[in-house]
Amino acid sequence: MIAKEKIVELEATASKLRQHVIKMICAAASGHPGGSLSAADIITVLYFYKLNHRAKEPHWAERDRFVMSKGHAAPILYAALAEAGYFPVDYLHTLRRIGSSLQGHVDMLSLPGIEMSTGSLGQGLSAANGMALANRLDKRASRVYCLLGDGECQEGQVWEAAMTAAHYKLDNLTAIIDHNKFQIDGPVAEIKNVAPLPEKWQAFGWHVVRCDGHKMEAIIDALEQAEKTKGKPTMIIADTIKGKGVSYMEASPLDFHGKAPTVEERDKALEELCRREKKT
Amino acid sequence: MSERKMVATRDAYGKALAEIGKENYNVVVLDADLKVSTKTVGFAKAFPDRFFDMGVAEQDMVGTAAGLAAAGKIVFASTFAVFGSGRAWDQVRVSVAYTRLNVKLAVTHAGITTGEDGASHQANEDIAIMRAIPNMTVVVPSDGVETEKVIREAVKFYGPMYIRLSRPKTPVIHDDPNYHFRIGKGEVMRAGTDATIIACGLMVALALDAAELLAKEGTKVRVVNLATIKPLDAELIVNCAKETGAVVTAEEHSILGGLGGAVAEVLGENAPVPMARVGLKDTFGESGTPEELLVKYGLTAEEIARAVRSVIKRKH
Ligand SMILES: Cc1ncc(C[n+]2csc(CCOP(=O)(O)OP(=O)(O)O)c2C)c(N)n1
Numbered sequence: 001m002i003a004k005e006k007i008v009e010l011e012a013t014a015s016k017l018r019q020h021v022i023k024m025i026c027a028a029a030s031g032h033p034g035g036s037l038s039a040a041d042i043i044t045v046l047y048f049y050k051l052n053h054r055a056k057e058p059h060w061a062e063r064d065r066f067v068m069s070k071g072h073a074a075p076i077l078y079a080a081l082a083e084a085g086y087f088p089v090d091y092l093h094t095l096r097r098i099g100s101s102l103q104g105h106v107d108m109l110s111l112p113g114i115e116m117s118t119g120s121l122g123q124g125l126s127a128a129n130g131m132a133l134a135n136r137l138d139k140r141a142s143r144v145y146c147l148l149g150d151g152e153c154q155e156g157q158v159w160e161a162a163m164t165a166a167h168y169k170l171d172n173l174t175a176i177i178d179h180n181k182f183q184i185d186g187p188v189a190e191i192k193n194v195a196p197l198p199e200k201w202q203a204f205g206w207h208v209v210r211c212d213g214h215k216m217e218a219i220i221d222a223l224e225q226a227e228k229t230k231g232k233p234t235m236i237i238a239d240t241i242k243g244k245g246v247s248y249m250e251a252s253p254l255d256f257h258g259k260a261p262t263v264e265e266r267d268k269a270l271e272e273l274c275r276r277e278k279k280t
Numbered sequence: 281m282s283e284r285k286m287v288a289t290r291d292a293y294g295k296a297l298a299e300i301g302k303e304n305y306n307v308v309v310l311d312a313d314l315k316v317s318t319k320t321v322g323f324a325k326a327f328p329d330r331f332f333d334m335g336v337a338e339q340d341m342v343g344t345a346a347g348l349a350a351a352g353k354i355v356f357a358s359t360f361a362v363f364g365s366g367r368a369w370d371q372v373r374v375s376v377a378y379t380r381l382n383v384k385l386a387v388t389h390a391g392i393t394t395g396e397d398g399a400s401h402q403a404n405e406d407i408a409i410m411r412a413i414p415n416m417t418v419v420v421p422s423d424g425v426e427t428e429k430v431i432r433e434a435v436k437f438y439g440p441m442y443i444r445l446s447r448p449k450t451p452v453i454h455d456d457p458n459y460h461f462r463i464g465k466g467e468v469m470r471a472g473t474d475a476t477i478i479a480c481g482l483m484v485a486l487a488l489d490a491a492e493l494l495a496k497e498g499t500k501v502r503v504v505n506l507a508t509i510k511p512l513d514a515e516l517i518v519n520c521a522k523e524t525g526a527v528v529t530a531e532e533h534s535i536l537g538g539l540g541g542a543v544a545e546v547l548g549e550n551a552p553v554p555m556a557r558v559g560l561k562d563t564f565g566e567s568g569t570p571e572e573l574l575v576k577y578g579l580t581a582e583e584i585a586r587a588v589r590s591v592i593k594r595k596h
Pocket of ligand 1: 034035036038070072119120121122148149150151152153178180182183184242257
């Protein structure tokens with residue numbers, strides 16, 4: 001059982017990361033708040049609880065690796081890396097500025113800590129598979145994690161990679177779907193339905209766990225089930241809310257997929273997030 | 281024209297790969313259900329732990345290659361040239377080239393000599409679309425001997441590479457087994473002062489034949505094997521233009537954007553001279569034997585010689 005204090009600490013961290021996301025996207029005047037906020041709790045658990053990583057030694061050979069397949073959620077990953085000590089928190093406001101390492105979509109060459117450059121959806125899981133195969137070849141116990149969007153699951157390559165991971169029995173791989181039910185043009189179910197996701201991944205040979213993607217204990221529990229699963233990769237389908245933590249984004253996720261909050265919207269969002277942080 | 285030994289560059293690749301597997305445990309090979317055709321089968325049999333068949337899933341193969349490379353492996357990924365360059369172009373661009381990862385796309389069945397399978401299987405645009413991607417190195421070996429050298433250099437060289445190989449047996453034009461291939465350096469294979477033929481792949485042998493034909497007419501033609509299309513040996517190209525005053529390119533690829541395009545870019549900016557491009561004239565191929573197709577689509581020594589005569593006429 002994980003201590004209550006740790007959960008409270010993770011929740012506070014997630015709130016801090018969400019505030020960074022809002023501030024940096026507002027400062028950049030562009031970026032993707034909705035899918036960054038929906039992934040905030042998952043990313044928090046990974047970087048502040050689960051991943052075996054060293055901020056001061058980002059290329060440490062034994063590290064666990066995280067691949068952000070939905071590369072537009074770059075802001076939440078940058079926020080986590082900064083808070084974890086990869087680079088100064090002050091640097092976050094350079095997001096999307098010319099010359100910054102904080103590219104619009106994650107770029108492994110410009111920022112240590114980024115394991116794979118993405119942005120063209122559908123490519124991350126294949127790369128994660130490759131890393132998991134390399135870990136096995138080199139007899140490293142490290143794990144590989146990969147975060148996908150639910151809309152992203154419309155990409156054919158995702159299913160090619162799904163077959164690969166199952167075929168090669170990559171039990172050192174945990175993938176997570178940020179199941180926030182929205183993509184750009186509308187609800188995923190209306191644009192091109194990917195349901196039933198659990199059954200699809202099961203049919204592709206994966207161990208599937210479903211969890212509340214905004215409950216720390218539930219995310220931790222799902223990740224631990226994945227670690228215990230032998231002989232197959234695990235897919236965690238995390239039920240999330242696009243724009244989570246900011247009321248007006250939750251209410252109209254389609255307006256905040258790829259649009260920056262105005263200064264007034266930013267202040268309202270920060271106020272809400274701070275209030276919530278105090279409550280926990 | 282003397283009798284030459286015939287070797288398919290894909291066979292030379294398979295042989296080199298199997299040898300390298302013994303020497304370097306860090307080399308991993310991927311294929312997409314074509315291991316017998318691409319000749320990775322030798323490596324697959326000898327080193328089953330380091331060979332992964334990705335099935336008919338080229339995009340996933342390229343992405344998996346990127347992941348393996350990110351974790352420190354030297355990865356060769358093989359399929360037919362059309363699929364490796366075209367089907368997986370975005371994966372090559374983002375997962376392999378943008379990341380500058382150590383992935384070697386060694387693809388076979390390039391060009392029209394893929395033959396009977398027809399247009400869907402003949403990659404005539406791959407050089408153009410691969411060389412347009414930043415960080416990519418593009419190499420088209422001229423024969424079996426050079427292919428082995430290229431594969432060995434590829435293991436030593438860190439970074440993404442596209443290596444273009446052919447299906448049929450083609451003439452071996454490098455007699456010296458100690459021939460040293462250097463990435464980015466062209467090779468003058470025949471001296472001459474009246475014009476230069478710059479060729480790659482199996483067209484180098486035909487360029488040498490064309491030079492022989494022209495010699496009978498008293499025309500002295502220089503022949504350059506430009507195996508590396510990117511980075512381009514611009515210095516050599518410019519020198520050839522200045523010294524011989526006319527250039528013909530010859531490639532088993534579209535005249536748009538490939539070797540001819542690359543050479544034209546350099547000459548246009550640095551040394552404009554009369555120039556002609558021999559290659560596929562913005563057309564798809566069709567089924568036929570490699571020999572028939574080369575003739576039908578104008579990829580012959582006679583055609584190259586005709587182009588040389590025309591550029592020489594335009595010199596003064
Ligand atoms: C190959 C590709 N096509 C289109 C896009 C443009 N795009 C960016 S985000 C997005 C929607 C993604 O939806 P989802 O995966 O559900 O992400 P989330 O809702 O979690 O942000 C699209 C289509 C892209 N980045 N890559």
